[in-house]
Amino acid sequence: AQSVTQPDIHITVSEGASLELRCNxxxxxxxxxxxxxxxxxxGLQLLLKYFSGDTxxxxxKGFEAEFKRSQSSFNLRKPSVHWSDAAEYFCAVARYSSASxxxxxxxxxxxxxx
Amino acid sequence: xxxxxxxxxxxxxxxxxxxxLRCHQTENHRYMYWYRQDPGHGLRLIHYSxxxxxxxxGEVSDGYxxxxxxxxxxxxxxxxxxxxxxxxxxxxxxxxxxxxxEQYFGPGTRLTVT
Numbered sequence: 430a431q432s433v434t435q436p437d438i439h440i441t442v443s444e445g446a447s448l449e450l451r452c453n454x455x456x457x458x459x460x461x462x463x464x465x466x467x468x469x470x471x472g473l474q475l476l477l478k479y480f481s482g483d484t485x486x487x488x489x490k491g492f493e494a495e496f497k498r499s500q501s502s503f504n505l506r507k508p509s510v511h512w513s514d515a516a517e518y519f520c521a522v523a524r525y526s527s528a529s530x531x532x533x534x535x536x537x538x539x540x541x542x543x
Numbered sequence: 544x545x546x547x548x549x550x551x552x553x554x555x556x557x558x559x560x561x562x563x564l565r566c567h568q569t570e571n572h573r574y575m576y577w578y579r580q581d582p583g584h585g586l587r588l589i590h591y592s593x594x595x596x597x598x599x600x601g602e603v604s605d606g607y608x609x610x611x612x613x614x615x616x617x618x619x620x621x622x623x624x625x626x627x628x629x630x631x632x633x634x635x636x637x638x639x640x641x642x643x644x645e646q647y648f649g650p651g652t653r654l655t656v657t
Contacts, residue, residue: 531646533586536585
């Protein structure tokens with residue numbers, strides 16, 4: 430069965446520091462992978478997605494993610510965080526040909542230290 | 544902006560009462576979804592629809608029913624609300640007909656069952 434693991438429940442980084450949020454997935458074939466962000470009291474916004482091709486994908490707000498098949502990982506990175514990046518981040522995986530099968534991780538809450 | 548609205552945005556109801564949440568989209572997308580979000584669980588799929596009158600169950604469908612009589616509206620009904628259904632409910636649409644599997648979310652409905 431598909432699953433998504435985000436091992437860090439809560440991360441705090443200083444403003445201006447680099448960020449890496451971890452995501453591991455379990456799926457037999459090449460999945461479709463996503464990162465979403467949720468600001469407090471808001472819905473989810475798509476940051477970036479990976480379907481195929483270049484394993485380093487760029488997203489909105491200066492985020493990027495790298496698909497590593499050998500490690501079953503899709504980690505999210507940002508070189509320098511801003512206070513406005515404080516939010517909850519969700520990794521998700523979808524299976525080709527299945528409308529229902531988008532599985533979300535449990536989320537990582539990001540706090541920014543001034 | 545995927546043109547998704549949810550109503551009501553907040554609701555408090557008593558145990559045993561029926562509740563209906565509405566999701567409305569303006570772009571005629573075929574695929575629509577209902578999720579619930581609870582701390583530590585990320586988002587979990589309740590039901591989804593792949594067309595008018597075409598619906599199917601997700602991973603946490605017990606106690607919920609859905610209906611879709613028009614492309615633009617997807618209704619979620621709690622026939623007899625229980626305290627375990629206190630949650631934030633999100634509707635989403637997918638651009639799957641464009642071979643794009645990402646989902647776009649509404650602003651959410653916060654439901655409290657007392």
